[in-house]
Amino acid sequence: MRTLDAIDRHILLELQHDGRLTNQELADRVGLSPSPCLRRVRALQDDGVITGYTAEIAAGTVGLAITAFVRLRLSSHATDVVDQVEERLRDIPEVVEAYLLAGDDDYLAKVAVASFSEYEELMRTQLRAIPSIAGITTTFAFGVTKPRSPLPLG
Amino acid sequence: MRTLDAIDRHILLELQHDGRLTNQELADRVGLSPSPCLRRVRALQDDGVITGYTAEIAAGTVGLAITAFVRLRLSSHATDVVDQVEERLRDIPEVVEAYLLAGDDDYLAKVAVASFSEYEELMRTQLRAIPSIAGITTTFAFGVTKPRSPLPLG
DNA sequence: TTCGCATTGGCATATTCTGCCAAATCAGCT
DNA sequence: AGCTGATTTGGCAGAATATGCCAATGCGAA
Numbered sequence: 001m002r003t004l005d006a007i008d009r010h011i012l013l014e015l016q017h018d019g020r021l022t023n024q025e026l027a028d029r030v031g032l033s034p035s036p037c038l039r040r041v042r043a044l045q046d047d048g049v050i051t052g053y054t055a056e057i058a059a060g061t062v063g064l065a066i067t068a069f070v071r072l073r074l075s076s077h078a079t080d081v082v083d084q085v086e087e088r089l090r091d092i093p094e095v096v097e098a099y100l101l102a103g104d105d106d107y108l109a110k111v112a113v114a115s116f117s118e119y120e121e122l123m124r125t126q127l128r129a130i131p132s133i134a135g136i137t138t139t140f141a142f143g144v145t146k147p148r149s150p151l152p153l154g
Numbered sequence: 155m156r157t158l159d160a161i162d163r164h165i166l167l168e169l170q171h172d173g174r175l176t177n178q179e180l181a182d183r184v185g186l187s188p189s190p191c192l193r194r195v196r197a198l199q200d201d202g203v204i205t206g207y208t209a210e211i212a213a214g215t216v217g218l219a220i221t222a223f224v225r226l227r228l229s230s231h232a233t234d235v236v237d238q239v240e241e242r243l244r245d246i247p248e249v250v251e252a253y254l255l256a257g258d259d260d261y262l263a264k265v266a267v268a269s270f271s272e273y274e275e276l277m278r279t280q281l282r283a284i285p286s287i288a289g290i291t292t293t294f295a296f297g298v299t300k301p302r303s304p305l306p307l308g
Numbered sequence: 309t310t311c312g313c314a315t316t317g318g319c320a321t322a323t324t325c326t327g328c329c330a331a332a333t334c335a336g337c338t
Numbered sequence: 339a340g341c342t343g344a345t346t347t348g349g350c351a352g353a354a355t356a357t358g359c360c361a362a363t364g365c366g367a368a
Contacts, residue, residue: 001214001215001216001217002215002216004216012209012211012216015208015209016208016209016211017206017208018206018207018208019173019174019206019207019208019209020173020174020207022354022355022356023355023356023357024354024355024356032316032317033316033317033318034317034318034355034356034357035316035317035318035357035358036315036316036317038356038357039315039316047215048212048215049211049212049215049216050209050210050211050212051210051211051212052171052172052173052209052210053172053173053174053207053208053209053210054169054170054171054172054173054207054208054210054302055166055169055170055173055204055206055207056204056205056206056207056208057166057170057203057204057205057305058202058203058204058205059305060155061155061156061201061202061203062155062156062158062166062203062305062307063155064305064306067253069253069255069262086299086300089299089300090299090300093303093306094306095300095303096300096302096303096304096305096306097300097301097302097303098298098299098300099221099223099295099296099297099298099299100295100296100297100298100299101223101293101294101295101296102293102294102295102296103293103294105293107299108223108293108295109299109300112305112306113306139255139256139257139259139262140255140256140257141253141254141255141256141262142253142254142255142256143253143254144252144253144254145240145243145244145252145253145254145261145263146240146243146244146249146250146251146252146263147251148208148250148251149247149249149250149251150250151211151213151216151218151250151266152218152247152248152250152266152267153216176323176324176325177324177325177326178323178324178325186347186348187347187348187349188324188325188326188348188349189326189327189328189347189348189349189350190346190347190348192325192326193346193347
């Protein structure tokens with residue numbers, strides 16, 4: 001965990017809003033010339049603060065009409081079981097994000113599919129097929145209330 | 155919802171992996187020359203398929219050690235109440251994502267904070283302060299099992 | 309003040325972007 | 339098949355950007 005000054009935080013804010021800003025424009029916005037600005041961005045990347053850049057896709061526009069949140073409970077927490085479950089989650093393309101949880105459920109997975117029948121199919125053939133799964137709770141999302149937003153960096 | 159051909163899907167895949175690819179490199183990867191490649195990317199943006207580009211930040215490296223998932227229940231679903239709740243969620247910087255849900259809970263919010271005490275403070279002063287909130291269920295994440303991954307585009 | 313270290317700004321070259329036009333591709337029709 | 343019109347492509351050239359290098363600047367410690 002790295003100490004960020006005000007300019008670093010400003011850079012991170014701008015790049016979270018628009019990851020394709022040119023270095024020149026970014027430099028203008030944070031009040032640096034392009035050269036030191038580029039060095040700071042590189043340093044943030046090298047230090048693992050910026051882990052990558054992605055295009056945001058509106059799932060609905062590409063036929064992925066259903067977003068579901070799935071909570072999984074395991075019947076065993078042996079190391080090899082846990083490893084295998086996590087590997088399965090990573091290998092299912094429809095699982096677009098997953099977290100290990102504290103509490104009654106063990107995992108929270110975010111799933112994107114085209115239709116309910118596709119979700120049912122996924123459930124039957126992929127999720128329930130994971131060894132040592134003791135329970136699955138699905139919650140469907142009607143919509144996005146707040147889209148992915150920049151991290152609160154003070 | 156737009157019809158995507160194989161090249162469009164390839165473009166979306168590449169840009170989800172690296173949103174800062176140069177147009178030249180992207181064109182190489184999808185097997186086009188830069189000119190039509192750029193036109194396709196522009197079209198995907200104009201059609202609302204690509205909604206933006208963001209830098210991914212490792213929350214832990216900038217002091218945000220705690221990720222929490224918060225499920226909210228409302229005591230009223232009157233239009234103005236709902237609007238106000240959603241506005242509040244959008245205005246809280248620590249809420250980095252939120253969804254309207256089907257089922258027992260009304261909203262799922264993802265929260266990023268530096269510490270448990272900061273979470274407690276947020277809970278007391280921001281979340282419980284939202285009018286018509288009937289219940290709050292917090293689940294903390296121990297870690298990321300699968301990081302945000304490209305959408306399954308066939 | 310003076311030294312030493314980290315950071316900055318400017319410059320020059322290499323790379324990339326991007327609008328325009330002609331060539332190629334493709335679907336539909338006879 | 340062959341023709342036609344619409345769409346898509348590739349290449350080119352001027353403009354914009356990226357990026358390595360070096361001297362100058364700022365800042366803290368002694």
